Amino acid sequence: MNAILTIAGRELRAYFATPVATVFIVIFLVLQGALTFNLGQFFDRGIADLNPFFTFIPWVFLLLIPAITMRLWAEERRLGTIELLLTLPITQTQAVLGKFLAAWAFCGIALLLTFPFVIAVNILGNPDNGVIASGYLGSLLIAGAFLSVGAAMSALTRNQVIAFVLAVAVCFLFAVASNPIVNDFLSHTAPALGEFTRRLAITDRFADFTRGLISLRDVIYFATFIGFFLFLNTVLVDQRKAD
């Protein structure tokens, strides 16, 4: 556990030692603000909740999270530090978990910085803060899910652009799996597959959280999802570390 936290701490400090952290957080807040207030009609709706805010979270994350994860392993390989890191007395799983936790904590910090939305909506009306808290929990979980995908893709290639594009593509598949367009198409052509993809869809699970529903099934879904991709990440690091 100590080694995991040491790796996570180093990694997290590295975000803030470079402009990565600032750029990410500023763009995230600007995008979320613009989308919530303009497209989401935050004021015009006349309802005191953060639904417009949460609606856009998966899509903003879809774009920005692969930008964090693309460097996660690719950068280590470019610098050659992967050879240093993986010859220290740690297991590969510890390295994978440490890096993932750092990225997750970083997303948590970005989410925390959206607190003015919560304050605003509380000043303007009487929102259900329980629903808001559950929405934030869902946001954190969807961030974790996308991060685990992105981290695995970063271990797959030493090219950061390829890592980014692959991560966006895979996250996109999970995000649109329950979309009516995809579902109608699949239920006509392959009904069994249609049901399967609907269950895999990440956005439906997230929608439950934004309605204030925290179900054990959804939590298990996210835990399994993240666990699977972290396992894949460990396997990929092991196979490709020395390429």
Add this chain to the structure above:
Amino acid sequence: MATRAADPAGPLIDIEGLTKRFGSFTAVDDVTFQVRRGEVLGFLGPNGAGKSTTMRMLAGFMIPSAGTARILDHDVQTDSVAARRVLGFLPEGAPTYPEMTVEGFLRFCAKIRGYTGAELADRVDHALGLTTLRGVRLQPVETLSKGFKRRVGLAQALLHDPPVLVLDEPTDGLDPNQKHEVRGLIAQMAPNKAIVISTHILEEVDAVCTRAIIIAGGRIVADETPQALSERHASGKLEDVFRALTMEGAV
């Protein structure tokens, strides 16, 4: 770590039949050797001969296609964390995290090795002293020259005073004074450790190594003392022996 107690004279590094294939290309071909305490083994060979690949397998970074490598009786594949605990490894090119300060980087490595508090500070300070890096301890690694970066990598390998040191080109990029210092450091540590250094600077072999292995085309073509090696050629020069052995290996 106590496993050696039963056989104090046994080899600290034990490599047997180590082979690495990349597709149809065999980078390291059935390499076998042992290194005992007190030995400084110079690992020589032209570029691409398989030196770094062998060292990477020894450090447990690269998975061998065949054969085994053991450090103090710990197999680097099946018991890798224990093996790496007693190993100080300087990877090729001495990679470090560029945005970290020298001290920050060494503290990170020390923490991972399980040191805390005052002991951690002592270890880092001692390593900084050995590699004469105290003057730049608060400088980010990316602002340092090549020679300093190399010494940061070396400091990292010496942090935990490991019984086994594997250094891939430890003096590459150093100026003559720094080279002299590093060789002095290696010679000073030699009696208590098993040390493997790869190099293509032949004078280094004469200066610090008690034994030299020449590898060409992935195979060991010579394994003896530097002196015996240089006597192989009429000129008595290691350089001529090296050329004779590695050129014929390439053909």
